[in-house]
Amino acid sequence: MSAAAKLAGFAGVLAVLFGGGALAGAAIGPEPDQPEEHSEMTSTETEHDAARPVRGLAVAEHGLRLVVADPELQRGRAERLAFRVVDERGETVRDFDVEHTKRMHLILARRDLTGFQHLHPEQQADGTWTTTVRLDEAGSYRLFADFSHEDEAQTLASDLRVDGAADLQPLPAPAPTAVSDGGYDVRLDAGRARPGAEADLRFTITKNGVPVHTEPYLGAGGHLVALREGDLAFLHVHPMDDSVAFAATFPTEGRYRLFLQFQHEGRVQTVAFTQEVR
Numbered sequence: 001m002s003a004a005a006k007l008a009g010f011a012g013v014l015a016v017l018f019g020g021g022a023l024a025g026a027a028i029g030p031e032p033d034q035p036e037e038h039s040e041m042t043s044t045e046t047e048h049d050a051a052r053p054v055r056g057l058a059v060a061e062h063g064l065r066l067v068v069a070d071p072e073l074q075r076g077r078a079e080r081l082a083f084r085v086v087d088e089r090g091e092t093v094r095d096f097d098v099e100h101t102k103r104m105h106l107i108l109a110r111r112d113l114t115g116f117q118h119l120h121p122e123q124q125a126d127g128t129w130t131t132t133v134r135l136d137e138a139g140s141y142r143l144f145a146d147f148s149h150e151d152e153a154q155t156l157a158s159d160l161r162v163d164g165a166a167d168l169q170p171l172p173a174p175a176p177t178a179v180s181d182g183g184y185d186v187r188l189d190a191g192r193a194r195p196g197a198e199a200d201l202r203f204t205i206t207k208n209g210v211p212v213h214t215e216p217y218l219g220a221g222g223h224l225v226a227l228r229e230g231d232l233a234f235l236h237v238h239p240m241d242d243s244v245a246f247a248a249t250f251p252t253e254g255r256y257r258l259f260l261q262f263q264h265e266g267r268v269q270t271v272a273f274t275q276e277v278r
């Protein structure tokens, strides 16, 4: 590699890191007005949960803080990732509620909304959560720890870094259909998604033209993560019924990336959509 190319790569990494920091900084601010009705609220959710549709913008919130042991990872290598949730006294939190059949959900996505991963780390005796993670591309990643503690659902987030020149991708244009990593055809019907109003997101899944009935995954027909372009705000989404359908409130205009996961024939499929809201 020439010196010029190295410099260009280095500048690219800097741009990613500083870009991420600027975005995180810009994201701090008052939350938009909340919708008044929560008709699809499930019995396990509190009013308080549903009133916070935007999460995952802060490393510390509601008295809890996310501590990542080593946020620098080597590209393309399986590495141990360790993190803790600590309380206001700095004590490691050990008791977590089971939510969607797990006590901790770990979501990873690069700042350009590629490289999505959904992992379930294991809790060690000292309360630390660990998992093996492999990030194949350089850049700045967002790590979301999604959990419930003392009946309060929380999503705390921090950044991971993979050194090297990041080949950042533009967000794909919105399209009603997408193909999962295992070759399933998925159609999204989002109706009219408007800012501040609850939207029904319904997915229809087929394989070779034949309708697919998904198996339960994390206690529902599927699992959906919605992230806002620009600040990677993590939206509160919940499954609506036994089908692959979710209620989501997009807080603002803009573009969102929806990551749907479902299970069929024992395998978890992942498929992503771009949702425009205006």
Ligand SMILES: [Cu+2]
Pocket: 100, 102, 104, 105, 106, 118, 119, 120, 218
């Ligand atoms: Cu999970």
